[in-house]
Amino acid sequence: MNVPRTCRRASIASSSLLCVLIVILATVSYMRSWSVHAETKPNRSTPAAAPDTVPAAAESYVGAAACAPCHQQIYSTFERTRMGRSMTLVTPALLKTLSLPGSFYSQTLDRHFEVFARNGKLYQSEYAVGPDAKEIFRNTKQIDWIIGAGANGIGGLTIEGNALFEAPLSFYPRTNQWELSPGYEMNDLGFHRPVLPGCIACHTGRSNLVDQTTSRFTVKPFDQPSIGCENCHGPGEAHVRAETTHQGLDAGSHIVNPGRLSADLENNICMSCHEAGDSRVPRPGKNYQDFRPGEPLDKAVSVFMVPLKKSDPDTHDHVQHFFEMSMSKCYRATAGQLRCATCHNPHFEPAPEKASAYFNQKCMACHADRQCTLPQADRAKTSPADNCIGCHMPHRDAPETAHTSLTNHRILKRPGEPWPNEAFKQTTPALPDLVHIDAVPRQSDQIPAATLVEAYREIASRRPEYQEKYEQTLAQAQTALPGDAAVQLDLGRISLARDQPAEAVTYLQRAATLSPNDPAAFGYLSQALSRVGRVHEAIAASRKAVELDPFEPLWRKGLIDQYITAQQYSDATLAMKQYLDQFPEDGSMRKIYEFATH
Known part of the structure; x- marks a missing residue:
């Protein structure tokens, strides 16, 4: 975080705001963590559908139930497989099959977790207690879906607004206990581990996520919750129509065997x-x-x-x-x-x-x-x-x-x-x-430049020895794909990491123009603008990032940082409150907010 040099001579209306600045100065390393390490994937998919529409491709999918009248035996046995039970809506009947209530304490996080049923619905809570045994905070969310068939475990998904998140507790048959979900063991994620398209595509029959970077969905998260017939046989609309209309159509030619x-x-x-x-x-x-x-x-x-x-x-x-x-x-x-x-x-x-x-x-x-x-x-x-x-x-x-x-x-x-x-x-x-691995056999392997950039980028994030190759591939794509938003975003991120903020601004402004619905473009742009002293533009970019993805803590932390840089202390305090409403588990931010308001 770039703490404003003018704070010491600013006329501050409230002594509590002076306290918050002192605390922020003491926690600069904490606030810097929002910087260039966000694990946000570039969006190279087709443009996002409007939030109130369903992608047109969904029209050719009819769901597994449409197959049942002609394939009842297969339908019945498949329903009992793990694939056929990959995603389940929480109902009162399902609650009777779950091991409830359950609880777990994480020593790493010093946090308590609970899972319980109430009035036919499923809930999970996360809370912390202080030295006086009083609760510091408690966050409770309704669990809308169960993911997994139980071979290794089952997890919960919760819906907030039009976004889908993994809940912090999962049930593991091997231990017969509720424990932290995958990804939560060493990370403090609250109820905001996003369920991204690359994951949900293999756990559901058909989902309605808006893009490839966030967990936002359209009208409803799933057209077909569990994996179904069409995942392996392809869209079934034409086949069902041919079978039911009996107009001499070859039904077999409309479905994949x-x-x-x-x-x-x-x-x-x-x-x-x-x-x-x-x-x-x-x-x-x-x-x-x-x-x-x-x-x-x-x-x-x-x-x-x-x-x-x-x-x-x-x-x-x-x-x-x-x-x-x-x-x-x-x-x-x-x-x-x-x-x-x-x-x-x-x-x-x-x-x-x-x-x-x-x-x-x-x-x-x-x-x-x-x-x-x-x-x-x-x-x-x-x-x-x-x-x-x-x-x-x-x-x-x-x-x-x-x-x-x-x-x-x-x-x-x-x-x-x-x-x-x-x-x-x-x-x-x-x-x-x-x-x-999935190169087409006996054909010349033509891999698009954008595909290689993202592959090397993802691998380099876990294997540093691939960083140089990633940057080389990105430089080549810069020439080949001048209008690719994800390439511009990647160039901007690298410029930020090299402490070249002016150059980063140029790349990230292009990325935001080319992909106006990508929160990462605006989130990184706000940081670059802040580093070159264009703080009011940085605030506008951060607000846009938060608007596009209100569940990403990094963008909200950046907005708070920039409000303080601009000496907009009342805005900073309000943004802190909004942040804690969304992420009450963040103890460091809570301390800063308490200094600011008491």
């Missing part, structure tokens, strides 16, 4: 959600929901992975199911004809106690003429006994997510088996430092 696709295209359907990579980037003009079964995944979303090294541990399987399978001897021995659906029936899921026998049969479809070389006594020791996948596709704990286990899809001959040599030969001369 994955089993009739090539192995690559069928696997692409599963990869659209089960291949996370190190970066997933929508193609220019596309978003995560633009993938259509039967088309290459890369036409809508490109998936990149940092190349493996021989020193890497054998734990590279956090939602990397296709890549793992492609490195298995089974896949390579079939020249890539092994498919996800060879072993998995998307319409049916065996009960946990029957899973071993079910998948043993899948293994025996190819290995019936071969005897397991493990002694019978050792095979009997597995749980359950003689369990093929227990030995060859072992589970491991996932440190990325608490109380979660993952299945190794590499189909190992023996536990601890090293990666095959093919795993280290996945790059190309054109892209030597990234693996383009």
Whole structure:
């Protein structure tokens, strides 16, 4: 934060405002944290739809219920699968199935959390207590949706205004307790961890988020909450119309049967959600929901992975199911004809106690003429006994997510088996430092410059060794894509990091003009303007950022900072109150506000 030098000689009407300035001076490092570290993703999607409209593409989707009259058995069994229960509206009936009430204390945050039902609705609370055992604050939100089917856990989603957020508590069957949700373990997020399009696209049938950078939605968050038929078979409107009108139309030509696709295209359907990579980037003009079964995944979303090294541990399987399978001897021995659906029936899921026998049969479809070389006594020791996948596709704990286990899809001959040599030969001369996992086979790999910029940017945020490559790629895109808002935003962010605020202003003004609904463009622009002394323009930019995304604390902190710089102390105090109304868990801001008002 740039504290104004004129504060000491300013005529301050209230001594409490002098106190707030002293406190802010003492907490300058805290307020600086809003600077250039915001994890806001550039928006390279199509322009946002108006908040009161539904995207036109939704018209061709009819929902899984429209399939039920003709496919009742499949519909019924699919509803019981984890995909069919991926998102559930909270109802009084659902509350009876939950372990309620629950509570959790976080030593890291020194914060208490509760989950409970009241009058047929579900709520979560977050609160803190002082040395006198009195509550300092309590924030309670209604939980509108349950996300997850419970295999590893279930979480809650809450709606505020037209935005969707993950609640701080999740239930984990392994511990039979409510504990902090993924992402909350080390971060103080309150009730404002946004549910972004890249995540929600794989947990729902069809969602209505406005853009690719925030958690805002249109009329309602979901047209179809749980994953449904159309996620794998494509939009069903034409097929249903052909079947119901009986006008001689070929209904089969209007729907995708994955089993009739090539192995690559069928696997692409599963990869659209089960291949996370190190970066997933929508193609220019596309978003995560633009993938259509039967088309290459890369036409809508490109998936990149940092190349493996021989020193890497054998734990590279956090939602990397296709890549793992492609490195298995089974896949390579079939020249890539092994498919996800060879072993998995998307319409049916065996009960946990029957899973071993079910998948043993899948293994025996190819290995019936071969005897397991493990002694019978050792095979009997597995749980359950003689369990093929227990030995060859072992589970491991996932440190990325608490109380979660993952299945190794590499189909190992023996536990601890090293990666095959093919795993280290996945790059190309054109892209030597990234693996383009969903590149279309046997076609020239043409990756748009904007896609590469975002991929390198995302990876560099976690792997500093990619920062130089990211900046090189961005410099090339600057020439190739002068009208790309996200490129201008990235250039502005880098200029800020290099302490070149005048240059940053130029880039960020372009970004804000090119993408007038992107709060990040205005949030970073406000900081650049403030650094060059254009504080009143900075305030206007911060107000716009807060208007576009009122749930991002960084933009609100910036606005408070700039009000103080401009000696608009009453505005600063009001902005602090509004900030605490939104983020009551922020103890540092509360202390500043208390000094200002007492």
